[in-house]
Amino acid sequence: MxxxxxxxxxxxxxxxxxxxxxxxxxxxxxxxxxxxxxxxxxxxxxxxxxxxxxxxxxxxxxxxxxxxxxxxxxxxxxxxxxxxxxxxxxxxxxxxxxxxxxxxxxxxxxxxxxxxxxxxxxxxxxxxxxxxxxxxxxxxxxxxxxxxxxxxxxxxxxxxxxxxxxxxxxxxxxxxxxxxxxxxxxxxxxxxxxxxxxxxxxxxxxxxxxxxxxxxxxxxxxxxxxxxPLLLGMDGTKMSKSRGNAITLAADADETARLIKGAKTDSERFITYDPVTRPEVSSLLLLTALCQNRAPEQIAAEIGSAGAAALKRTVTEAVNEFLAPIRARRTELAQDxxxxxxxxxxxxxxxxxxxxxxxxxxxxxxxxxx
CATH class of the missing domain: 3.40.50.620 (HUPs)
Structure with missing residues (x-):
């Protein structure tokens, strides 16, 4: 070499x-x-x-x-x-x-x-x-x-x-x-x-x-x-196994939905990507963007005034779709x-x-x- x-x-x-x-x-x-x-x-x-x-x-x-x-x-x-x-x-x-x-x-x-x-x-x-x-x-x-x-x-x-x-x-x-x-x-x-x-x-x-x-x-x-990218945990702090605020690669769809539903956001209804002043919302947008290979600003614009509930539904769908083949492969491998x-x-x-x-x-x- x-x-x-x-x-x-x-x-x-x-x-x-x-x-x-x-x-x-x-x-x-x-x-x-x-x-x-x-x-x-x-x-x-x-x-x-x-x-x-x-x-x-x-x-x-x-x-x-x-x-x-x-x-x-x-x-x-x-x-x-x-x-x-x-x-x-x-x-x-x-x-x-x-x-x-x-x-x-x-x-x-x-x-x-x-x-x-x-x-x-x-x-x-x-x-x-x-x-x-x-x-x-x-x-x-x-x-x-x-x-x-x-x-x-x-x-x-x-x-x-x-x-x-x-x-x-x-x-x-x-x-x-x-x-x-x-x-x-x-x-x-x-x-x-x-x-x-x-x-x-x-x-x-x-x-x-x-x-x-x-x-x-x-x-x-x-x-x-x-x-x-810096992704925050679902509680808005550093994503960590020990804090229980992370979505593992092995998590099933229901567990993923539960974690994202409980994710911390903020009181402002209109969704924008602003990592400095809105770190929790922006981290969820970034996670979606990474899963879909898109820009977080584009996802924010699509959600707009639909609020945090719509944001969390979007994140859940993106993450579960992204992880589906990894989870299937993992389940298969775990049998042997x-x-x-x-x-x-x-x-x-x-x-x-x-x-x-x-x-x-x-x-x-x-x-x-x-």
Missing amino acids: DTTLQTTDSEALTSDASTDPIGTSAAQGRSAVLEELILQDPGQFRVLTGDRPTGRLHLGHYFGTLHNRMRLQNLGVETFVIIADYQVLTDRDIADNLTEYVEELVLDYLAIGVDPARSTIFTHSAVPALNQLMLPFLSLVSVSELNRNPTVKDEIAHSRQSAVSGLMFTYPVHQAADILFCKANLVPVGQDQLPHLEITRTVARRFNERYGNGTPVFPRPDALLSNA RTHLRRVLREGNERANAVADATLAEVRTAMNSHY
């Missing part, structure tokens, strides 16, 4: 720290360039993406990340999809039901069209060599650097744990191992994940400088920022749990082969073959 397109750290992920401390503007500019390069030659890229198995995926996930993964896969970009089961061990409720959550995640992936022949689906816990990379990587990052990571701070702040575990604190380095084990050079992320990726790039650079002997062992992966385990087993085998080769290369570079 050609990795010569990689930029320097400063080119891709830094900018004026006073106005853009995590390099968002620079990453957005780089993403536009990357999109052109992907269209020209998708074969020069390898993507690492994935999710923590904390429950069924919802429409926010679909339009925020899943749709983009499918686009890259279908363009011909080699894709690795990690189910980060080790990274939910800090939550006892989830850890006690890991098998169920992992299988539900695989179901969601396959139902939306992730193709195991083109995308490698695998779990953290099944790839020992990947996790072994974390030890040398930790030696390349200081405690103060981890402590400054804003994403870690946010996760710790919102954690339900009484104390911060070492696993949570070192999460960015574990993520570096996730990305670098397969030498991914492209990582689709949201803006809030840029600090994590910056640590990955730092780890790759420091490893190459310390052990590479002039020949880089790891690429420094680029962030691919998407223009993912053996197939789900086979998909994981084969993905784990492919991931292990890649990880073993990378770890062997790391050992050679570190002169630690005994």
